[in-house]
Amino acid sequence: MTQKNNVGAGIALMVGATIVFALQDGISRHLAGTYNTYMVVMIRYWFFAAFVIALAARAPGGLKAATKTSQLGLQIVRGLLLAAEICIAVFGFTVLGLIDSMAVFICYPLLVAALSGPVLGEKVGWRRWAAIGVGCIGVLIILQPGAGVFNPWAVIPLISALLFAIYGLLTRYVARKDSAATSFFWTGVAGAVAMTLIGMWFWEPMARGDWLWMALLCVSGVFGHWLLIKCYEMAEASAVQPFAYFHLVWSAILGISIFGEMLRPEVVAGATIVVAAGLFTLWRERRQR
Known part of the structure; x- marks a missing residue:
């Protein structure tokens, strides 16, 4: 990938990607609220796999270069982790709503920072540990485990964030030997195969109007990933990553x-703390590099 170092364009593309992904989350909530989550994610993965295969076929070396890896097991595990994370996240949208789910999910950069030591052998200093601790306080404010009866469904986005953090760390790990194109290919293909093996048992007839929403979901997924690819071509990840919080x-x-959801004051307060802690860890990482 050729880096163009156009930070302004990179930021614009990142913000555009967050808009597309938010729309994708909204459509996922609508469809998964009516149909089985596994079926919705399976169809979404079919289009995603077709996209990565087409992308790999057009790249230098073609499919042969994209599939070549000495870490096939890890690449498959990455794909399975992301597929599981998407299923859990979409299910969380249906039981908790978009706001509460995303408010907890945004703690994943803090989980990445916390796990980067044992998984990647990176040094995590006291400042980053302090930021992780502050972020955990923010998550607790959102979840309110001591306020009346704790809603067990509130743990769902936390599990989703943990799986996504592990997926991100494994992506960094395999990048030591494999190209981004190889990782992208196996993410789509492994996830599509896994979701097909599961989702085919949960197939439901879909109304004609909802097929239009499904098509829009698939197109938005491909378009969002395309925007991210272009974003990282334009600027360094450390420069544009803070804008992912949009x-x-x-x-x-x-x-x-x-969807008529309510923006609770504790969610605003907790999410603000989590975002601030996440931005601090990104700043520390960039400064150390």
Whole structure:
């Protein structure tokens, strides 16, 4: 990938990607609220796999270069982790809503920082540990485990964030030997195979109008990943990653305006703390590099 170092364009592409992904979350919530989550994610993965295969076929070396890896087991595990994370996240949208789910999920950069030591052997200093601790306080404020009866469904986005953090760390690990194109290919193909083996047992007839929503979901998924690819071509990840938090803003707007969700004060307070802690860890990582 050729780096162009155009930070302004990179930021614009990242913000555009967060808008597309928020729309994708909203459509996923609508469809998974009516049909089985496994079927919705399976169809979504079919289009994703077709996209990565087409992308690999057009790249230098073609499919042969994209499939070549000495870490096949790890690549498959990565694909399975992401597929599981998407299923859990989509299910969380249906039981908790977009706002509460995303408010907890955004703690995943803190989980990445916490696990980077044992998984990747990276040094995590006291400042980053302090930020992780502060972020955990923010998550507790959102979940409110001591306020009346604790809702067990609130743990779902936390599990989703943990799986996504492990997926991200394994992506860093395999990048030591494999190209980004190889990792991208196996993410789509392994996930599609796994979701087909599961989702085919949960097939349901879908209304004609909902097939249009499904098509839009698939197109938005491909378009969102394309925007991310272009984003990282334009600028370094450390420069544009903080703007990924706009995903929470767009999800909140969709949740309130379309699904009638409420923006609770504790969610605002907790999410603000989590975002601040996440931005601090990103800043520390960039400074150390």
